[in-house]
Amino acid sequence: GQNIDQPTEMTATEGAIVQINCTYQTSGFNGLFWYQQHAGEAPTFLSYNVLDGLEEKGRFSSFLSRSKGYSYLLLKELQMKDSASYLCAVTPPGDSSYKLIFGSGTRLLVRP
Amino acid sequence: NAGVTQTPKFRILKIGQSMTLQCTQDMNHNYMYWYRQDPGMGLKLIYYSVGAGITDKGEVPNGYNVSRSTTEDFPLRLELAAPSQTSVYFCASRHRSGPAGELFFGEGSRLTVL
Numbered sequence: 370g371q372n373i374d375q376p377t378e379m380t381a382t383e384g385a386i387v388q389i390n391c392t393y394q395t396s397g398f399n400g401l402f403w404y405q406q407h408a409g410e411a412p413t414f415l416s417y418n419v420l421d422g423l424e425e426k427g428r429f430s431s432f433l434s435r436s437k438g439y440s441y442l443l444l445k446e447l448q449m450k451d452s453a454s455y456l457c458a459v460t461p462p463g464d465s466s467y468k469l470i471f472g473s474g475t476r477l478l479v480r481p
Numbered sequence: 482n483a484g485v486t487q488t489p490k491f492r493i494l495k496i497g498q499s500m501t502l503q504c505t506q507d508m509n510h511n512y513m514y515w516y517r518q519d520p521g522m523g524l525k526l527i528y529y530s531v532g533a534g535i536t537d538k539g540e541v542p543n544g545y546n547v548s549r550s551t552t553e554d555f556p557l558r559l560e561l562a563a564p565s566q567t568s569v570y571f572c573a574s575r576h577r578s579g580p581a582g583e584l585f586f587g588e589g590s591r592l593t594v595l
Contacts, residue, residue, distance in 0.1 A: 399581075400581055402583070404584075410588075410589075411571055411586035411587065411588055411589055412524070412571075412584075412586055413586075414583035414584065417581055417583065419581065456523055456524065458524075467512055467529060467531050468514075468526060468529060468539065469514070469526070469575075469584060470526065470540070471516075471523040471524040471525075471526075472523050473522055473523040474522070474523045476521075
């Protein structure tokens with residue numbers, strides 16, 4: 370099965386850098402997603418990693434290490450609008466690859 | 482450009498009542514999903530479908546039923562509503578046939594069972 374762990378809450382300062390970690394214990398997986406969810410809204414796609422390494426997309430980067438069962442989302446030059454929940458999700462292997470299983474999410478508060 | 486549309490946006494049910502949450506998408510996506518999200522929590526997969534006529538259980542299917550008669554529509558049925566089903570329900574769809582396709586979400590349906 371899948372067990373996805375993320376910190377519950379984090380606080381950071383506007384203009385700073387923050388790293389949100391995601392660890393998972395699965396029997397294997399196809400890929401790892403990060404989604405952003407503002408309060409009262411639906412999640413929106415941020416990134417997808419299938420190979421080890423860093424994927425950069427503007428102020429946001431996502432890193433994956435399959436051997437360590439570990440991913441992180443890096444947010445640079447934080448803005449107030451980055452205050453949101455960040456959800457890590459994995460696609461299981463084989464016939465279950467159609468599913469997307471989410472962690473509980475990390476609530477990020479950006480302060481002035 | 483509607484994307485994924487859910488109705489209703491809000492609903493209050495009494496214990497034991499039944500209702501259907503509607504979901505439709507206009508992107509010709511094969512894969513559709515229903516998630517629930519309890520306050521301060523992540524998303525839990527209820528049911529999913531890989532195409533018309535094909536549905537399968539997710540992580541928390543008890544108390545729910547789905548059908549997929551067309552590519553566009555994926556309604557979620559709640560039978561005998563219970564307070565534990567108070568939650569926000571999200572419908573989502575994806576296009577890619579492999580695991581890399583991103584999910585597109587509807588705006589959510591907020592359900593309260595009293």
